[in-house]
Amino acid sequence: MKTEKNTNSQRRLLTDADIRALPKGKTATESQAGRGTGATIFEARESGDIDAYFRVRMNGKSTKIKIGIFKRTDKKSGLTLKEIRDKARDLSAIAVKHGDVKKYLELQREAEEREIRERELAFSEALVAAEEENKTASFEELFIDYIDSLEGTRGIEYIKELRRVLNNELKQNHQIIMNKKANSITPKDIIEILQPIWDRNSKSMSGKVRAYLHTAFEFGLKNEHSLKRKNKSIYCLDSNPVSSIPKDHKTKAIKRSLNxxxxxxxxxxxxxxxxxxxxxxxxxxxxxxxxxxxxxxxxxxxxxxxxxxxxxxxxxxxxxxxxxxxxxxxxxxxxxxxxxxxxxxxxxxxxxxxxxxxxxxxxxxxxxxxxxxxxxxxxxxxxxxxxxxxxxxxxxxxxxxxxxxxxxxxxxxxxxxxxxxxxxxxxxxxxxxxxxxxxxxxxxxxxxxxxxxxxxxxxxxxxxxxxxxx
CATH class of the missing domain: 1.10.443.10 (Intergrase catalytic core)
Structure with missing residues (x-):
């Protein structure tokens, strides 16, 4: 039977042709590099399939773990020789580090299943909690949540400006609108907020407030289900009511410089x-x-x-x-x-x-x-x-x-x-x-x-x- 030689380790490596040529009922073995690191066993079945196993002996006990079926032709399903070697190498590393490979794999499976169960339970509890609360945040709560989300990411002066707008422009003049559910706010409500600012000839301020409101609703649309949020308010937004309000004020580019x-x-x-x-x-x-x-x-x-x-x-x-x-x-x-x-x-x-x-x-x-x-x-x-x-x-x-x-x-x-x-x-x-x-x-x-x-x-x-x- 032909074999390839690895000149570095002098291991005898099987070729694809060697494995395909295995008579039914016969086996071929390819050792891992190093002592006590196990070997890959190929067994030819009566059905024509060739099964690949990883076998290692530790503490006088031999362990055999199935890797998969060798892919004999391009049209057949299974694993290539390279894929089998990669999996065998992984199992060999587990054996060297942890000893009992089967026990280690079983513990891994149990941990994964436990994690899945815990995630499903946590998700169910979150759904129950949301259903129990059954509360949609108000427009004011949405704006406050947006401001709070900026802590540590935007400048102090910018956050101060948002709080000033909230207290002096929104709450002071439009508390009824601020008390409405965030998902019930319409473009008409936004115009009701912006029009008085525009009419007092504060067109630049009107543009700023429009931008603040637009960003607050974008925050609600994109972050309601974010895992990073501390506040779990429910907004139930389908769209941004500010988007349909045109930007009537265009900020002029500042060109002043000193000669x-x-x-x-x-x-x-x-x-x-x-x-x-x-x-x-x-x-x-x-x-x-x-x-x-x-x-x-x-x-x-x-x-x-x-x-x-x-x-x-x-x-x-x-x-x-x-x-x-x-x-x-x-x-x-x-x-x-x-x-x-x-x-x-x-x-x-x-x-x-x-x-x-x-x-x-x-x-x-x-x-x-x-x-x-x-x-x-x-x-x-x-x-x-x-x-x-x-x-x-x-x-x-x-x-x-x-x-x-x-x-x-x-x-x-x-x-x-x-x-x-x-x-x-x-x-x-x-x-x-x-x-x-x-x-x-x-x-x-x-x-x-x-x-x-x-x-x-x-x-x-x-x-x-x-x-x-x-």
């Missing part, structure tokens, strides 16, 4: 403005010096997130219910100097950017600081009032400075912690540390431009960027 002259003037003037605290001043400039980072993403990080020796800040980009994305920010000498100045103001604070040394700076503090400066005599530039802007406009300003320097959009987006979408980015290019060489190139080029601006150079009038129509 070179404005940024130079604001930077030097803001440093001299004593009506704003020194930490707030330096924080706003630090965000600019780091290429326009997100306010809350930086504000919430303690000193332990900073590696000043390597010049790196580790932040987390949090959005929705997905896992936070690590974002590493390279720190230039200018950024580190601002950090050191903040530390000298609050040396014992857990957070570098804190006004009281106990908790991170409030995001609204920056907006208030900018508004104060704009309304002060210091904001007058060349005899004219400084055009209003917000801290977010500084982030846009940084992006445009990088455009002037010829920095690729992708590199600029990575530095500013914009999400880079796509399967490759999600599953392969997802190591934040691997972006650091590119981030250092980006921040160094940005720092060169920022340094030119703060020294009086006007990028908008640079010879490189002059055009006849300007």
């Amino acid at each position: 070179s002259k404005e940024l130079n003037y604001f930077w030097h003037s803001f440093l001299k403005y004593e009506s704003v605290g020194p930490v707030v001043t330096r924080f706003l400039l630090f965000l600019t010096a780091t290429g326009g980072q997100r306010v809350m993403q930086v504000a919430r990080e303690p000193w332990t997130s900073y590696d000043l020796r390597r010049g790196v800040l580790k932040t987390e980009h949090r959005k929705g219910k997905i896992e936070p994305r690590i974002h590493l920010v390279p720190l230039t000498e200018r950024a580190i100097k601002l950090l050191q100045e903040a530390h000298s103001i609050n040396p014992s604070s857990k957070y570098p950017w804190s006004t009281n040394g106990k908790k991170p700076i409030d995001i609204n503090t920056l907006s208030d600081a900018v508004n104060k400066w704009i309304n002060s005599p210091l904001s007058v530039m060349d005899g004219e009032e400084f055009e209003k802007f917000t801290p977010r406009d500084l982030r846009r300003t940084c992006a445009q400075i990088m455009q002037f320097k010829g920095i690729p959009d992708l590199d600029s987006d990575i530095l500013q912690s914009h999400g880079i979408n796509g399967v490759v980015e999600d599953h392969y290019r997802n190591n934040p540390y691997a972006f650091m060489p590119k981030n250092w190139n980006t921040i160094n080029a940005f720092e060169e431009a920022l340094n030119d601006i703060l020294n009086g150079k006007d990028l908008d009038k640079d010879d490189i960027y002059k055009f006849d129509f300007l």
Whole structure:
């Protein structure tokens, strides 16, 4: 009988032809690698079938377990030689690790059957409990459940805004609608809520409330049967009543950014403005010096997130219910100097950017600081009032400075912690540390431009960027 040889172990391996050639009533044996690991037995039956068994001898006792029927031809059912060997190898591993193979397999079957019974019992109990409760949540309960589901996944300010809308817009003005069952709410009810907001000329607010209500109903549609939910309210929704309400208000894209002259003037003037605290001043400039980072993403990080020796800040980009994305920010000498100045103001604070040394700076503090400066005599530039802007406009300003320097959009987006979408980015290019060489190139080029601006150079009038129509 022909056999294959495994040159590594010198085991005699059977071929498909060897097994097919077995006379009826005869057997062929193929040993497992190693001593005491068992063997695979092939037995030819009178019916023409060839059964495969795993046999092992332990503690003087021989155990034989059927693996299956050998697949003699492509048209026949059964297991291939490779599949039989794989199963035999698994059984051999059980024998080596657990000893009694039959007992181990029996215990596994019992555990699986027990788990199935427990799941069926738990499911039956859940159905009984649901039938006993027989209660559909109200619109107010649905909205509260939606807010509660955001804890730990969305920013504090966003959740505060939702609670404010619930109490001041929905409950205060439309309690009857809020008391209705969630599945009985109609588009007419939604219009009744939104129309007064629109009529008082708060069109942007009307759009926001519409978005909040739409998302709350989407939450109810998609999460009623989620295993992760703590609150087991029943909504029984079939559709989203907000979907048929058109988005009548279109938010205008914000385009305000500071030109070179404005940024130079604001930077030097803001440093001299004593009506704003020194930490707030330096924080706003630090965000600019780091290429326009997100306010809350930086504000919430303690000193332990900073590696000043390597010049790196580790932040987390949090959005929705997905896992936070690590974002590493390279720190230039200018950024580190601002950090050191903040530390000298609050040396014992857990957070570098804190006004009281106990908790991170409030995001609204920056907006208030900018508004104060704009309304002060210091904001007058060349005899004219400084055009209003917000801290977010500084982030846009940084992006445009990088455009002037010829920095690729992708590199600029990575530095500013914009999400880079796509399967490759999600599953392969997802190591934040691997972006650091590119981030250092980006921040160094940005720092060169920022340094030119703060020294009086006007990028908008640079010879490189002059055009006849300007």
